[in-house]
Amino acid sequence: MRSPLAKKDSENRRYLNILTAEGIPATVFGTLIGGQFLTGYLMYLGASSSQIGLVLAIPTLANVLQIPFASVSHKLHRKWGFVTLASLHRLCWTATGFIPFFFPRELWLPIYLALYTLAFIANATSGMMWTSLVGDMVLPQVRARYMGFRNMLLNAIGSVTLFAGGQILDRYPGGQGYHVLFVIILVMMSLNILMFTTYPNLPLEKSTKTGLASMLRLPLQDRSFMRASIFLSAWLLLQGMVVPLYAFIMLNNLGLSQGRVSAMTIIQTLAMVASFYIWGQLNARYSNKQLLFWTLPIIAASCLSWGLLSVLPVLPVLMLVHVLIGFGVGGFNQLVFNFIIGDTPKSERPMFIAVYSAITGIAGFIGPIVGGWVFEELKGSPAWLQTYGVALILGAVLMTLVWTLARKALR
Template identity: 50%
Template sequence: MNIKLGRSGNPVPARKGLSVHRKNLYMATWEGVPSTIFQVLLQGQFLTGFLLYLGATSGQIGFVLAITTLANIGQIAVAFFIQKLPSRKWALVTFIGLHRVLWISTGLIPLLLPQSYWVAAFILLYSVAAFFGTAGGVLWSSVIGDLVPARVRGRYFGIRNTLLNALGSLAMFGGGILLDRYPGGHGFLILYIVVWVFALSNVVIFFFYPDVEFEKSEENRFWPMFKKPLNDAGFMRSTLFLAAWLLLQNLVIPLYSYVMLELLDINYKTLSLLNVTQTVCMMAGFYFWGNLNARHSNKKLLFWTLPVIALSSLTWGLLSALPMLAVLLAAHMIYGIGIGGFNQLAFNYMIGDTPKKERPMYMAVYSSLTGLAAFFGPLVGGQIYEWIKDWPHWTQVYGMQLVVGGFMIVLMAAVGRRVLLRER
């Protein structure tokens, strides 16, 4: 048997395999691969396009886009419920599995039901799936917060988000080409077959997730546990401001696909290219904001993502003077840089700037308040588009974006500076 000796003549220990932490990080990254692919192919432009194929109006599309955010209110109950669980793993597998199966089952609606029931059946299935998705989201956030060591958290999520968004860009582009080549029901049938494969693969991978030890809250009753984040004045001020911001933002941004598909008559391939460009800029945003995060606080950087997001809405006004595709490309690039930072910093704020033992309830309160605001955003936005459908064409194409972008700037300057910058 050969034994390797060091310079001192002492044996050098043989290299062991990957550490437990590193194996867990690899597992969490690989789990994101099928999850990203199937969710990209069921969200955004594909969700809007499928709803238009089913016969949904702009108001119904706005309602569907808002359902997942409204379901976030249920996170408060889930945050209390998981404190009673002996193990988070199998509850996570159960809720994630139900969410995936119900969501991908929406693709069966045109095959099984008369056309008059298509939209109603989609809304019902999608709503129930959103509830299970909310429960699974709380559990996953709780697990991943314990799974990823704090010292590598920023770097890990930056790398993970970059890789998965690159993969999502390829899936988005491929899905757009598919729907352009096979328009209507044929294209969506093929799309859903692909989605079924990746969604079920995602559920299988969760069976191999580690059952991480859970540090539970010191409270065992609901009301005292619920009051802890409510009594945290700094946390509540930040949360209420961000909820107001998301209400404004979601009046227009979730409906971009509707405007481009229905009002600007852009094909799926072009729309996919715009969204891929946005995703690439999000990836650049992860790197940019992640580096700044090493020197500045989450809340301070959150504030500086806001003018970038507002600028993306205001950029739509250039459609009055410049070529359409150039303006849309610029708007998507700016939004990608802004929203990439916003999402990553908001997540880091929730799992890094909140008490570990009370983190599930903190996250639930944040998600519920911001989710309620984000619910009314696309709902009201979709209704406004119905109200102004007889107005001049420019008011529907970029008028809404200009008005909302202006209000964003006012809210940021009047309230955001006090809440996110001056507060200690």
């Protein structure tokens, strides 16, 4: 007869295998429908830089809905609630690929915005349930190393997907290339939804509080948590004014092809792959907040590196920019995830996740919109200002924040 410890170890390994396997179609799906391909598809639909900024901002604003949802989430079936909402996200986003077949051109962008908004409302609420579920599936003692391994593997797959997607768009220019991509996206969406159903139905530790106000009071009264969350939201606002628009700058201002932009994004993803392993190893020895601090100057340096376009050739500079942003943002995202599921009380985790996501979501919504508006207003200004001036200025602001407020916020 197997011992309880052996049985538990076997179950935990099965959970990790499920998480890894489910992430593969999710990564191919997200890579081909988001990032630079999202920017390119929006440009194909006729979007301006300000409209692209609005679209890029919607996912983070939708996170605000996590707060009211967190107060009732413990009453829902956690697994099937997650499966339903995550599937709705995939279905609505995939449906945007069929807009040119069914609607006149003047309705392409409004229909896209409606479907995209619904998709990310579902994603925001399912994401909170997924984070809570993963927190129970992955044991604390292996969490840092496992998440580093998982992120490393999935981003390696994402690199291959980026290259293939860029090649498809270069070989089939215009709408034809996106039609091919959306066929692949449809297949990956179907596989991903099927694999959602393999998640375990783990019991949820109920909150010790009842009612939205009492549940919300706990994270709001946690000074360390709130200090870090408010600082990170300000950081993400400034970062969001330029980093999400890297692809737009390369496609629109520098005139690079989708293939070249894909190559840069692959370099960024490979840097992320390396970063996940390195940050994961370090996280086994140092705290989440301590390491989170050291990702910030790397992100700021990526923005500052755009200024090298004034003295160096384009491609080497872009390679440096994307290596830095990949290594910095990869570590940032991994450590923030570990922070909100590892440094918060288990029974109250949904509301802590919701509060963090709401605060940073508002900032993340404002950043790309302001960034898109700035690039729109700069039309007709000197080329250097449009190409690297904005990134250079924001990089300087971010680096100043690193050596002033960041140390106190992430103590």
